[in-house]
Amino acid sequence: MLAFHSKQKLGANVQKKKYLTLLIIIGLLLSGLIANVTYQQAKTHLSDKIINDVNQLGEKLDAQLSRYSQLPEVLSNDPRLLAPLISDKTSVIPISQQYQTTSRLLQTWSNNINADTIYLINQGGNTIAASNWQSDKSFVAQNYGYRPYFKEAVAGNLGQYFALGISSQKRGYYFSAPVYEQDKIIGVLVIKVDLSLIEDIWQYDQIEYAIADQKGVIFYSSEENWLYRSLTILDDQQRKQVVASRQYGETELNALSEYQDLTTFDRQEISSIKTPENGKKNAYLIAHHSMDKAGWNIYGFSPISTAYLYVMQAIVIFTAFYMLLCFALMSWLQTILTKKELAQLNDKLEQLVVERTHNLLETNQQLRDTIEQYERSQAELRQTQNELVQAAKLAMLGELSASINHEINQPLAAMRTYAENSRKLLVKERYDSVANNIDEIIKLNIMVSEIIARLKIFARKTSIETNSCTVAANSIRSSISLLRNKLIKGGVILRLGELPDNIQVRADAVQLEQVLINLLHNAIQALEHTYSPQIGVQLTDQGDSVEIRVWDNGPGLSESQKQRIFTPFFTTKKDGLGLGLTISKRIIDSFSGSLIIQDHSEGGAEFIINLPCITKEVQ
Numbered sequence: 001m002l003a004f005h006s007k008q009k010l011g012a013n014v015q016k017k018k019y020l021t022l023l024i025i026i027g028l029l030l031s032g033l034i035a036n037v038t039y040q041q042a043k044t045h046l047s048d049k050i051i052n053d054v055n056q057l058g059e060k061l062d063a064q065l066s067r068y069s070q071l072p073e074v075l076s077n078d079p080r081l082l083a084p085l086i087s088d089k090t091s092v093i094p095i096s097q098q099y100q101t102t103s104r105l106l107q108t109w110s111n112n113i114n115a116d117t118i119y120l121i122n123q124g125g126n127t128i129a130a131s132n133w134q135s136d137k138s139f140v141a142q143n144y145g146y147r148p149y150f151k152e153a154v155a156g157n158l159g160q161y162f163a164l165g166i167s168s169q170k171r172g173y174y175f176s177a178p179v180y181e182q183d184k185i186i187g188v189l190v191i192k193v194d195l196s197l198i199e200d201i202w203q204y205d206q207i208e209y210a211i212a213d214q215k216g217v218i219f220y221s222s223e224e225n226w227l228y229r230s231l232t233i234l235d236d237q238q239r240k241q242v243v244a245s246r247q248y249g250e251t252e253l254n255a256l257s258e259y260q261d262l263t264t265f266d267r268q269e270i271s272s273i274k275t276p277e278n279g280k281k282n283a284y285l286i287a288h289h290s291m292d293k294a295g296w297n298i299y300g301f302s303p304i305s306t307a308y309l310y311v312m313q314a315i316v317i318f319t320a321f322y323m324l325l326c327f328a329l330m331s332w333l334q335t336i337l338t339k340k341e342l343a344q345l346n347d348k349l350e351q352l353v354v355e356r357t358h359n360l361l362e363t364n365q366q367l368r369d370t371i372e373q374y375e376r377s378q379a380e381l382r383q384t385q386n387e388l389v390q391a392a393k394l395a396m397l398g399e400l401s402a403s404i405n406h407e408i409n410q411p412l413a414a415m416r417t418y419a420e421n422s423r424k425l426l427v428k429e430r431y432d433s434v435a436n437n438i439d440e441i442i443k444l445n446i447m448v449s450e451i452i453a454r455l456k457i458f459a460r461k462t463s464i465e466t467n468s469c470t471v472a473a474n475s476i477r478s479s480i481s482l483l484r485n486k487l488i489k490g491g492v493i494l495r496l497g498e499l500p501d502n503i504q505v506r507a508d509a510v511q512l513e514q515v516l517i518n519l520l521h522n523a524i525q526a527l528e529h530t531y532s533p534q535i536g537v538q539l540t541d542q543g544d545s546v547e548i549r550v551w552d553n554g555p556g557l558s559e560s561q562k563q564r565i566f567t568p569f570f571t572t573k574k575d576g577l578g579l580g581l582t583i584s585k586r587i588i589d590s591f592s593g594s595l596i597i598q599d600h601s602e603g604g605a606e607f608i609i610n611l612p613c614i615t616k617e618v619q
Contacts, residue, residue, distance in 0.1 A: 019333065023326050027319070034318050035311050042310035043285065047269065050207055050287040050300035057209065058289035058298045065173060065293070068193050071113060072177035073158060076189040080105055081120060081179055084128050085187040103133035103140065116172055116194035120179070122187050125150055144190075149176040153188040162219060162296070170194060171219060208284075208301040216262040216297075217242060217253060223301075225276045231299070232259040266297075270304060415441050469614045470509040472539055472546055473499035479516035480537070483524070490524050490533060497538035505546050505611040507591040512611075515584040515595070519550040519607050522580065525573065526554035526605070545593075546613045551606035562597050 075081075084099040099120075106118040110131035117139060119130035125145020133140050144150050152159030159176035172192040179187040210221040215238050216231040228251040234242075239253055256273050259265040266288055272281040284301040291298065422437040476499055480487075487494055505512070520535065527533035530553060538549040557565065557572070564570045568582045588595040593611040600606040 019330070020326075023329070027322050027326075030322070031315055031318060034314055038311045038314040039307055042307040043304075046285050046302045046306060047287065050285060050302050051289075053207060054209065054287050054289045054298050054300040058291050061298070062291060062293065065193070068113070068115065068173075068175050068191055069158075069160070071115075072175045072189050072191050075109060075118075075191075076177040076179045078105075081187070081189065082181055084120065085122055085179060086181060099129040100133065102129035103131065105129075106131040107133070113191075115191050116170070117192040119190050119192075120187060121145075121150060121190060123154070123185070128187075147174070149174045149190060150188055152176060153178045153190075154185060156185060160293075162213065210299045210301070212297050212299065214262075214295050214297075215242065216265070218256075226256060229254050229256050229276065231256055232262050232265050233257075262297075273301065415445065468506070468508045469504045470507050470512055471501060472503050472505050472512070472548065472611070473501050475509055475512045475516060476537055476539060476548070479513050479520060482517060483520050486521070486524050487535070490527060492524060492527055493532070493534045495534060495536040497536070497540075499539050500541070503539065503541055503546055504614040505591075505593075506614055507588075507593070507611055511587050512591075515587055515609065516548070516550070518580045518584050523550060523552040523554070523605075527552055530554050541613065542610070544613055546611050548609040548611070549606060550609075551600040551604060553600070553602055553604040556599060556604050557597070565597055566595075 081102065084102045102120060106120065106129055109115070110118045115131075117130060117132050119127050119132075119139045121127050121144060125143045127139045127142045127144065130139040132138050147161065147163070149159035149161040152161075153176040156178055159174070161174045161176075163172070163174065172194055174190055174192050176188050176190045178185040179189055208222045210218045210223070210226055210231075212218045212231055215234065217234075218226050218229055218231065221227055230253050233255040234253055242253060254276070256276075257265060257271055259268075259271075265271065268286060270283055271286050272283050274281055283304040285304055285307075287300045289298045290296075419437075419441065422434045425431075425433045425437070476496075480494065480496070486492075520537075523535045527535070532553075534553045536549070536551045538547075540547045540549070561572060566581050566585045568579060585595045588609055588611070591611055593609060595610075596608050598606050598608065
């Protein structure tokens with residue numbers, strides 16, 4: 001018996017080695033094919049993504065700069081600018097002290113339009129008033145007659161120019177316009193826009209970007225070491241022109257690539273870029289977008305190593321799958337070789353099965369009893385949770401009662417006034433006026449009915465239905481409608497983002513509305529002692545999920561408060577129960593979503609609701 005088993009094992013091992021060698025050869029060939037296909041697809045995908053991202057940045061930047069392009073021409077017509085330009089130029093008083101009234105006016109304008117600096121230049125190129133007149137780096141008394149934007153404006157044109165500020169050392173885009181006295185140009189008004197707005201509109205962390213002028217000199221980039229370096233090798237004439245204009249201060253304008261001209265560089269899909277610190281070259285996929293009005297080119301760079309990462313991932317996944325397949329085949333082979341042995345063991349197993357079956361039947365019965373008990377406990381827990389949610393909803397209605405009472409009393413008082421007025425008009429037989437009053441009473445009655453209908457919908461008792469679907473925008477609008485009077489009474493500015501009606505989430509409408517009301521109500525209370533209180537609501541489609549953000553600019557929460565904010569009975573209010581946010585989180589969790597808190601970028605707290613998205617079809 002032992003000799004028979006030894007021969008079987010020896011034959012099986014020889015067959016296994018043959019099959020294993022064949023499988024390894026096939027696996028290597030398929031791995032090479034998959035690596036090549038994956039590399040081409042990854043390169044195409046990354047290239048398309050860079051092109052799309054760079055084009056979007058260009059469009060957004062064009063839109064931002066367009067906001068300021070016409071402002072100098074409009075503001076230059078203000079007659080208050082004429083006095084300092086035509087006043088006595090022989091005054092012994094320093095320029096910085098002569099025209100502070102005009103500087104204050106420019107400071108007001110700058111604050112209103114969110115510009116970096118606005119300044120007024122006389123015909124000699126000297127700045128006589130500036131919005132930053134109180135700064136250590138004030139433009140007042142500085143001469144900018146050499147700047148192209150000044151020369152354009154003095155010639156009667158609207159000027160646009162990018163440069164590194166001589167005084168402030170800040171990158172900015174300059175818009176200029178001539179100031180006329182009748183038909184004579186007597187000065188220039190300039191608006192400087194801080195290009196840090198690029199960082200605000202750039203939303204892509206996976207790629208590097210750079211903005212270059214027509215000569216290829218980079219003046220803005222996500223990679224700090226690329227600043228004020230050229231994408232290609234500049235000739236001596238180009239280098240002298242840039243240095244003479246003082247557009248980028250004092251810089252060596254070293255090249256990041258070995259290309260001789262920008263046209264050749266732009267035609268490359270993949271280029272090597274030097275690392276300034278050590279001169280090491282890294283290969284990048286490159287795309288660019290031309291901004292014709294500004295005279296710029298925006299470049300996007302994605303390391304080609306990202307494509308190699310995709311290739312490695314594809315090979316790893318294929319290897320894992322292929323190994324599983326090989327194991328399955330080897331297992332199948334082993335099954336055939338041991339089939340006879342298993343047949344002999346079946347008899348013994350059948351005897352054991354009969355003995356174990358009796359034990360399993362008893363165990364199964366105990367398991368059924370346990371499951372039934374568990375289901376009963378779950379049902380009771382769901383009932384308790386629903387009642388707690390309803391209680392929290394009614395408590396919220398109690399807190400909103402004063403606001404709701406005011407919202408209903410106003411149309412009721414108006415209806416009474418219209419009715420009393422109609423009685424007098426009937427005596428005077430002014431039936432047309434009576435009819436108009438009746439129409440107004442009907443409108444007010446409909447208004448009250450709608451208010452009561454919203455309250456009935458909100459107050460009704462609902463059960464958690466995970467399969468229900470809701471238009472997220474409708475729940476947001478209903479929540480804001482119920483809290484409208486509280487927002488007005490508290491002087492709160494509501495910053496409401498776009499609310500697309502084609503976004504549906506897997507949630508119950510009333511319970512989602514309850515969560516939103518709770519978050520908005522908490523935000524209103526947090527803003528009680530805040531100057532210029534603001535609340536923001538944003539709805540964002542994330543693909544497979546939907547994100548709702550509710551933020552305020554109040555005092556915010558400490559780290560310890562944020563860690564305990566969803567804990568039952570924890571509250572930061574003197575008269576709070578500490579259950580509102582706990583219930584809200586459980587409601588969102590029941591919809592397979594999430595509710596988290598974080599600090600808002602402008603101060604205050606920000607709650608983020610994430611829910612599964614059902615459909616994105618246009619309604």
